[in-house]
Amino acid sequence: MITAERKPLEEIIEYIRPFQKILLIGCNECVTVCSAGGRKEVGVLSSLLQMSFLKQGKNLQIREHTLERQCDPEYVEELVSMVDGVDAILSMACGCGVQEICRRFKNKPVFPAVNTKFMGASERQGVWAERCQGCGNCLLGVTGGICPIARCSKQLMNGPCGGSTSGKCEISPDVDCAWQLIWDRLKALGMEDRYEEIIPAKDWRPGRAAGPRKIIREDLAE
Amino acid sequence: MMEDFEPVIIAFCCHYCAYTAADMAGSQRRCYPANVRIIRVPCSGKVDVIHILKAFENGADGVYVAGCLEGDCHFKNGNIRAARRVAYARKLMESVGIEGERLEMVNLSAGMGDRFAEIAGRITEKIRKMGPNPIRNTIRPVA
Numbered sequence A: 001m002i003t004a005e006r007k008p009l010e011e012i013i014e015y016i017r018p019f020q021k022i023l024l025i026g027c028n029e030c031v032t033v034c035s036a037g038g039r040k041e042v043g044v045l046s047s048l049l050q051m052s053f054l055k056q057g058k059n060l061q062i063r064e065h066t067l068e069r070q071c072d073p074e075y076v077e078e079l080v081s082m083v084d085g086v087d088a089i090l091s092m093a094c095g096c097g098v099q100e101i102c103r104r105f106k107n108k109p110v111f112p113a114v115n116t117k118f119m120g121a122s123e124r125q126g127v128w129a130e131r132c133q134g135c136g137n138c139l140l141g142v143t144g145g146i147c148p149i150a151r152c153s154k155q156l157m158n159g160p161c162g163g164s165t166s167g168k169c170e171i172s173p174d175v176d177c178a179w180q181l182i183w184d185r186l187k188a189l190g191m192e193d194r195y196e197e198i199i200p201a202k203d204w205r206p207g208r209a210a211g212p213r214k215i216i217r218e219d220l221a222e
Numbered sequence B: 001m002m003e004d005f006e007p008v009i010i011a012f013c014c015h016y017c018a019y020t021a022a023d024m025a026g027s028q029r030r031c032y033p034a035n036v037r038i039i040r041v042p043c044s045g046k047v048d049v050i051h052i053l054k055a056f057e058n059g060a061d062g063v064y065v066a067g068c069l070e071g072d073c074h075f076k077n078g079n080i081r082a083a084r085r086v087a088y089a090r091k092l093m094e095s096v097g098i099e100g101e102r103l104e105m106v107n108l109s110a111g112m113g114d115r116f117a118e119i120a121g122r123i124t125e126k127i128r129k130m131g132p133n134p135i136r137n138t139i140r141p142v143a
Helices: A009-016 A039-055 A073-083 A095-104 A178-188 A192-196 B018-027 B049-057 B078-095 B113-130
Strands: A002-006 A021-027 A061-067 A088-091 A110-112 A114-124 A127-132 A172-176 B009-014 B036-041 B062-067 B103-107
Touching (some): A021 A073, A039 B078, A061 A073, A073 A095, A088 A095, A178 A192, B009 B049, B018 B036, B062 B078, B078 B103
Parallel strands (some): A021 A088, B009 B036, B009 B062
């Protein structure tokens, strides 16, 4: 999932201070799962903003709504009837959702209420960790299912480096050495010979290095 | 003005312990302040941050979540989760300038009618001294 964290309240307050009527929109997808911008977080933020402004004697009008998905135009269309009556839109979706709202509603100021962080997985209740950097050319098939790009601090294609100690990375004892994980897993699977294969220098063009990316499925695209 | 102040306090009480303790307080003819308004919940772990914030947003001067004694939750660890949410909600309240001390987590067993009355009295007095919820004057008064 795409993970996110709510922005500091002061920053959000500064964005919406000039406005009276706000549409606060959440997203039922990734940001709901990582507890950053789903219906519940929309309710909490709305209540906090309301109290913050009430304390300053201002009665903010906030309308709350959570879309099935903010990054798809079909769902964003649902907002048409709500947008007319508001001065600004505050979105709790990831950056993709915020930009989709901006694209659809060109005449309304739109502000983000979360910081989009990374593509990750849930390690345990309340903890999310980075797992994928969207490099565009997946290596997991040769690295035992553990990504050295997302999980090695140096993004080494052939590791580990000298900074690996007792299975941990030199940047922090809380960070696993990805190459230790890769070795342990290949060994457990009896696939140590994979480790002997030298991975050549990576072509980063399928990643972000060749500019903004786009996928076009000709059978689907109109 | 402050002398006339009667705080509104919301107590989220778990069905298995705290609510039963409130019932016990009644059976024992123990008095506790009428300021406390009890909301029965199936478990203190059912209480979410949004319930707490909405209480303050609607003008409550104090809120407490009352669960079973630690280790005795009917649903194993609902009261532990409630305590963590209360701690988190306190931080959120501080971030908008509402004192975190207005919110408390308390634990008691079903037989502690005395303790229920004592807690209700203590928290009411504490909130009375703190004065009204800072946003109370700008919203419609609670009933």
